[in-house]
Amino acid sequence: MSEENNLKEEMKRLKEEMTALKQQLQNMTSQRDQKRRGIYIDVNDRLAGVSEYVNEVMEGVTEGIEGEIEKSIFIHPHGRHVKIIHRERADREPSEHVEKPDLNKAANIMSALGQEHRLKILQELMTGGKYISDLQNSLPEITTSTLSSHLDVLQEAGLVVQERVRGRYLITIPGRMAYKMSNMIAKQRDRHADTDTETEPSQP
């Protein structure tokens, strides 16, 4: 008797499982059809994803609006970054737009940068104005006379300016740009050197 009851229970459980499987199959078919019509949204599993997507879109729109507003008053939306606005004059001749680079000046600047000690001096000045004694302390490998000579070269190139009253050396805007540029070039060179090594065919 108990064996008969067990079988009945088993049958009932199997029926329930079959009903559940059927329901699952029906759902899957329905979802496939919706997917084909391009309106599939899995509410249970994807709701969070949709919400994130909507938020992202809204953030993008908001940023765009803020950017346009800030642009109109010349302030970048991200605080300390800089916004440069170029105003084009309609009456200008097109030839004036194309500025020929002053290669001689560029060569002088590159020449001033072409010395490791001078780059070290610029690196020191990146943190703020320094007296020559500060530079001597932080760069003991450079002798005093050489340090003065390097500072003269950097001043000549417009990368550094010296205060006449207090005597401090300050890095100029071109100086900061030049220092950053030299580092960027060095990094790019390393990156490309790595790539070349990877793609180089192996020697037989």
Added chain:
Amino acid sequence: MLLQHMQLGTQPQKLTKDTTLLQNEKCIIKTAAGTLTLPILVDGNPSGHFFMGKGEFILDAIIETARGAIGKPVTRDLNRPFLMLGENTTLNQNLAPATIQDLTNAGHKGTEEFLKKAHETLDRFGHRRHGRFDMESDAHIFAFATEHDRWDILVAKQDKLVYASKHRVYVSGDDGESVSVGPAQILVAKKGKTVVMDKGNILVDRNDH
């Protein structure tokens, strides 16, 4: 005191030693020994000095920004007449009556000629300048004659100063507040924030992070 009421004294004096007339973080004005002077009187009160001789004026018209320094030092040899309004005790200690020999050594034929030149210079400075000013005890006004019969003006009070020349206006205030107006660029810096305006560009740097 009124500018129109400025008058020159009649007794020429000379500097017995090199003297610093003004020195702060941004600016230094020195005069050399042998420079001739006359006291400037306003409403009969000693209010400054007229100088004719040699000296040096240095102004670090440099503004430090988060993106680097902008500007350069302004230097000028003071070989033309200039005026100083304001008190300077060191100067008074270094003055002595000028002799005929001192005047002739400086290229003047005598006292009369020197006084005439000085009055002409002061008249040119006062020409079309009308106004009233109240000098504070620690403030100074300098007026430097230039080759174009113009005057470069420097107003200084402790570390704060305003300099105005034909090509540049430079202001340095408290806490690194600075303004520089040049022929091709206007720069305003205050509390780490900088605005630079030049040909076709406006650059705003808010370094408040």
